[in-house]
Amino acid sequence: MTRRTFHMDRILIAESNTELASQLRGVFADANNYPMSCDTIKKTRTMLECEEWALVLVDEKMTDGSGLDLLEYISEGIIVIMILAEDTKLNEDGLRGYGVADYIKKPFNPIVLKAKVGTQLQKKHTRFDDGSSARFDALGVAFPEFMVGDKTVYIDKYEFDFDHKEYKYKEKNIMLGDLEQCLLKLLVENRGVVLKKNTLMERLNAELGKEIDGDILAETVQVLMQKLHAFRYIKTIFGIGYMWTAYKDM
Template sequence: MMAQRILVIEDEPAIAETTLYALGTEGFEAVWAATGQAALAMLQSQRFDLAVLDVGLPDVNGFDLFRQIGPQLPVIFLTARSGEIDRIVGLELGADDYVAKPFSPRELCARVRTVLRRVNKPQAVSLTPTASPLSRVFQVDEERKRICFLGVALELSRTEYRLLKVLVGKPGRVFTREELMDKAWEHPEVSLERTVDAHIKMLRAKLRAVQAEPDPIITHRGLGYSLRE
């Protein structure tokens, strides 16, 4: 079985060396990129299963690099800034996990395994049968982790993809914010209910860019959200 490949994007050689060694002893094939530009070049020419991304890179902000990487590759943020604001920003962008320095290499390896298990686990949520009118409005491409709205592919973060996929899977069903966090976030315990509202707002903006009216997502005040049937 081919080893899972991890891209470590970290500018401090000592931290990178320790991380590469720890991942290697756990059976992963770990590759190091010291800058954001080097990482982007590797991603264009090589296959990776997950990236460990330092927020404080010398040539680019890690959050900006994450947006360039796109939703297809799972990402664990690595940072010296452990404040709640930084953690929430990273997770709201759609990162799969967040580890603060100094960190235990064994803990990082455990988190890498957890994220990879979750990403590779078959999804229970699926679209309604193709005969349904809704299937002509939304199409979920599981392999590419992409959702099309009226034939237009939406540019979604990983969290936005999971959130919209949950709503599309059961149109008309009202999901509470807590339910959406449980289904769409890797670590719902560190998220806030307002984070769901923020992602719904971003989803609505992207849907309106394709078709202004009607709004496919319905707000149920005091309850949660549903997808219009």
């Protein structure tokens, strides 16, 4: 007989509209959920550091800044659902790059939002109950065809053979240093994913046995972009990290 697991989920609501926040707390408060709310980014960051959360609802427009600024401080494994402004310029592809699981646009029915939250939490519990392992600390979901194991990767006019350390652009060989090669491999293997700066530095330190700080990382990203003419592909996500964009291969 299959054992059924029950979960009490802590939900953090980052919402500057106190009336809406109160309404959402009432909607989510039941035997399975424990909601709390914060009306500023600063308070939300404090709660993220002090408590463990299953899911965070983040309003795009907080009184003290953009809700996107919070994403850097949300630990891997916590579900994020964005509450978007009616006149938002963000789209589904952009949110996916930030690792946002789902979103809802104002004005909205709180019951619809509760259903979205319930769906995401159910997915989370199913993964954990099945013994699934945690993924690399990044924002988003990597494209499987670019994960470790592919001998050569082809993207547009690029050809990357990581096994033999051979890299080409428009059929011309590109010479890359060890740090540049390691960074490129991490970016390409996680195509379409924003890789956090701290995680990249830790991985590069471990791979190369060298102390890589934020300045060295930023400089290496710029050098890599120039050598590969990859300004279209390598993007800096301000305050969070870097990514190789998910353009369709031609």
